[in-house]
Amino acid sequence: QQTLLFVDEIHRFNRAQQDGFLPFVEEGIVTLVGATTENPSFELNGALLSRSQVYVLKRLDDASLDLLLDRAEAMMGKPLPLTPEARQAMLALADGDGRYLLTMSEVLFDLTDIEPLDVQALAGVLQKRAPAYDKSREEHYNLISALHKSVRGSDPDAALYWLARMLNGGEDLLYLARRIVRMAVEDIGQADPLSILVANAAKDTYDFLGSPEGELALAQAVVHLATAPKSVGVYEAFKAAKRAAHETGSLMPPAHIRNAPTKLMKSLGYGKGYQYDPDTPEGFSGADFFPDEMERRTFYKPKGEGHEEKVKVRLERWAAMRARMQADKA
Structure with a gap:
């Protein structure tokens, strides 16, 4: 006769205790049924989870x-x-x-x-029931993900809904403010440089007014970000630049842009040939600022949305001028 072992709130068992179930489950001595209100991917041992069938119980319609x-x-x-x-x-x-x-x-x-x-x-x-929401558990991460993706997807109505859901659940408003600032730099960036200012102003406004008046500033920031043009140009460029910095190690800057405060440094060629870009006829020298041992790379590639449309045109013009100047030197 087989034994059915039902363990309620199995996530409350620590890792070592969960490991204690393994030999009995593997040998078929018990059929283990565990119930948990948490995400088993986070709360159960991988070894135990790999031997289990997960059934997700959804809210009743x-x-x-x-x-x-x-x-x-x-x-x-x-x-x-x-x-x-x-x-x-x-x-x-x-x-x-x-x-x-x-x-x-x-x-x-x-x-x-x-x-x-x-x-x-x-x-x-009957008293109104508080919505199901736990600021430290999976629902917290599900809702902030929904808010962030609604902003990223340019849906201000859905973004306001998820913001309201988190407010009703008692979420820390400064946590929300920090996430809104992150949205501004991660998903919008140079397409609308004003967004970072709006996000920071919303954070400061809430800090100054508190609830409930300050909540409106966060709502205004969410709508601004959701309706702004989107670009991950800077986000992707910075990741690529960090990878390049890691790959190239400690290469020195080219001599012409090194500081030369002493005669010895000047005698070594520090600062020699440096052109002050604002003083050039075009306001652009076309100099190479990468290390001598490193080929020039392009990290920032604006997509041409919003403010980046003008930036893209300007960078393309400078790239053509740089190529022409380098060709003339050669």
Whole structure:
């Protein structure tokens, strides 16, 4: 006869305790069934998870919740004292949680000799449930991901919705402000340089006003970022530049752009031939500022969105001038 071992809240077991299940599971001594409210990818040992089948339990839809109420009414032998509109409002209030729905129904079944409650009367009997949200768990990361991707996807309405969801859940407003600043530099960048100023101003405004007035500044920043042109040109360029810096090690700057505060340094050629770009006829010298041992590379490649459209034209003009000047020197 096989043994079924059910472990509720299995994520509360530490790594060593979870390892203790392994030999019994592998030998088939027990069939392990674990339940957890956390993401098993983060909370369970890889060895145990690889030997398991994961079933994700999703929130109940309104039809399933209504079926629970039908069963509760059948068991109690009487209908809930609710108008159809109030019954629907109660389903919405449960927010997909069947256990919470049945807890509310118990309160209503205890009421005696009353007329069916409308929505307003129901609200007076039942307290509004706080939305499911845990600032330190998976839901926190799911919602901030939804907010960030809505901004990145240029959808201000969805972005405002997810911002409101996080505010209703009690999220740290300064955490949200920091993430909004990150969106400005990561997804918008040079396409709209004003975005970083708007994001920082929203953070400072919230710092100054607090809630609820300061929340509007964050909402304004979210809308600005969502409706701004997007570019990851600087983001990608900086990553490429860091890779190049790692590859090339400690190459020195070319002599003409090294500082020469002493006679010895000048005698070694430091600063020799340096051209002060603003003093040139074109305001551009075309000099090479990379190390002598390193070929010139292009990291920043603007896509031509928003402000970057003008930047792209300017860089292309300078690149042509640099190539012409280098050819003339050769």
